[in-house]
Amino acid sequence: MAARIPVLISRNPYEVIVGHDILRRAGEFISQVLPASRCALITDSNIAPLYAETVETSLEAAGFEVTTIIVPPGEPSKALGFIEDVCDQMIEAGLDRRSAVIALGGGVIGDLAGFVASIFYRGIPHVQIPTTVVAQVDSSLGGKTGVNSRKGKNLLGAFHQPSLVITDVNTLDTLPKREFNEGFGEIIKHAAIRDAAMLEDLLAETSPDLGELISRNVKIKARIVAEDEFERHGLRALLNFGHTIGHAIENAAGYGRYLHGEAISLGLVAAARISVKKADLSEESAEKIITALKAYNLPTSLPADITTDTLLAALSRDKKFESGAIRFVVVPELGEAFVSKDVTEEDLREAIESLR
Numbered sequence: 001m002a003a004r005i006p007v008l009i010s011r012n013p014y015e016v017i018v019g020h021d022i023l024r025r026a027g028e029f030i031s032q033v034l035p036a037s038r039c040a041l042i043t044d045s046n047i048a049p050l051y052a053e054t055v056e057t058s059l060e061a062a063g064f065e066v067t068t069i070i071v072p073p074g075e076p077s078k079a080l081g082f083i084e085d086v087c088d089q090m091i092e093a094g095l096d097r098r099s100a101v102i103a104l105g106g107g108v109i110g111d112l113a114g115f116v117a118s119i120f121y122r123g124i125p126h127v128q129i130p131t132t133v134v135a136q137v138d139s140s141l142g143g144k145t146g147v148n149s150r151k152g153k154n155l156l157g158a159f160h161q162p163s164l165v166i167t168d169v170n171t172l173d174t175l176p177k178r179e180f181n182e183g184f185g186e187i188i189k190h191a192a193i194r195d196a197a198m199l200e201d202l203l204a205e206t207s208p209d210l211g212e213l214i215s216r217n218v219k220i221k222a223r224i225v226a227e228d229e230f231e232r233h234g235l236r237a238l239l240n241f242g243h244t245i246g247h248a249i250e251n252a253a254g255y256g257r258y259l260h261g262e263a264i265s266l267g268l269v270a271a272a273r274i275s276v277k278k279a280d281l282s283e284e285s286a287e288k289i290i291t292a293l294k295a296y297n298l299p300t301s302l303p304a305d306i307t308t309d310t311l312l313a314a315l316s317r318d319k320k321f322e323s324g325a326i327r328f329v330v331v332p333e334l335g336e337a338f339v340s341k342d343v344t345e346e347d348l349r350e351a352i353e354s355l356r
């Protein structure tokens with residue numbers, strides 16, 4: 001049985017369908033929310049040989065005419081040049097304003113394809129079919145789409161909600177261990193800001209039920225996004241816990257050296273320590289976050305070649321800076337979070353140094 005989790009955005013609510021072996025039903029599900037039309041199935045060259053044919057066959061059976069577009073795998077593909085290439089291929093294939101985009105892949109494909117959908121002929125609908133833990137628990141819902149700039153992570157993009165998310169847990173069977181583990185960076189983030197019991201569960205069990213874990217995380221994110229779709233009221237910003245320093249690491253290390261969840265792991269360690277200093281988080285609670293990250297083999301220390309000064313320079317381009325002041329997410333106790341304006345450059349420097 002598939003679970004259907006609503007994302008109750010006021011203008012256009014949609015569902016996240018989470019189930020086992022549901023990829024072959026993609027066409028059926030999509031035809032319930034979008035008219036059969038031309039569509040671009042955007043994926044990467046690792047995922048295409050594994051899953052593209054199943055989705056193509058299912059879409060065609062539901063009356064869609066499919067053009068499959070394949071980009072190279074990995075973070076470097078989240079760049080403006082690839083957006084233009086993909087759009088050119090869609091124009092050449094004759095897609096029009098009634099067409100749709102289907103994103104089949106991890107967060108890189110989801111963010112890139114979602115952004116393509118947001119700008120193609122000034123915006124067409126899209127559906128997310130996430131195939132990594134990161135994408136299934138986080139990036140496929142919420143409508144943040146975009147690419148990296150040389151200057152900083154995710155600096156170019158648009159809010160563009162999907163019409164549907166189809167999450168087939170079985171696609172995780174082919175995910176390499178490193179890519180599987182990185183997803184727990186985002187899960188541990190969700191636990192730290194909203195679900196202390198989930199952190200205890202993660203610390204207690206080594207092989208959690210994936211379907212249940214994914215649904216639990218989707219519900220956490222869906223509630224936040226429904227209340228603060230455009231990150232205007234401070235609530236959605238909490239999903240950025242660990243991301244200020246994490247994003248700076250991705251940029252300073254060179255996109256792709258760290259997987260997103262790995263960089264977020266480092267950011268979470270630093271943010272947990274800043275929370276101890278600035279928000280009275282207990283040392284014991286901070287240690288729980290760090291222990292959970294280590295249990296999934298996520299990095300908790302930084303190599304010397306990524307210097308503190310380079311990181312602080314990258315950090316100054318974070319989207320959460322307002323009028324030159326950093327807004328930094330801290331956790332006062334597990335399961336709760338708030339945005340602090342009291343975190344200084346010295347606090348950031350000290351937390352980065354603590355990662356050495």
Ligand SMILES: NC(=O)c1ccc[n+]([C@@H]2O[C@H](COP(=O)([O-])OP(=O)(O)OC[C@H]3O[C@@H](n4cnc5c(N)ncnc54)[C@H](O)[C@@H]3O)[C@@H](O)[C@H]2O)c1
Pocket residue numbers: 044045046047050073074075078105106107108109111131132133134135138139140141142143144145154171172173174175176179182259260261
């Ligand atoms: N929009 C959001 O709200 C949001 C949230 C979290 C992360 N993100 C973004 O997501 C990106 C990271 O996503 P990711 O971690 O999924 O990385 P990714 O998309 O690069 O996927 C990781 C690797 O796994 C491969 N892969 C994907 N699915 C597979 C499968 N089922 N079997 C075998 N191989 C598979 C990919 O080809 C890639 O090599 C970052 O750019 C991050 O900024 C966005």
Ligand SMILES: O=C(O)C(=O)C[C@@H](O)[C@H](O)[C@H](O)COP(=O)(O)O
Pocket residue numbers: 138142144153154186236237239240243319
């Ligand atoms: O959906 C959100 O909001 C998030 O912050 C989720 C994050 O895990 C994700 O990495 C997001 O892309 C970061 O957002 P950004 O606005 O800092 O780029």
Ligand SMILES: [Zn+2]
Pocket residue numbers: 138186243260264
């Ligand atoms: Zn993230």
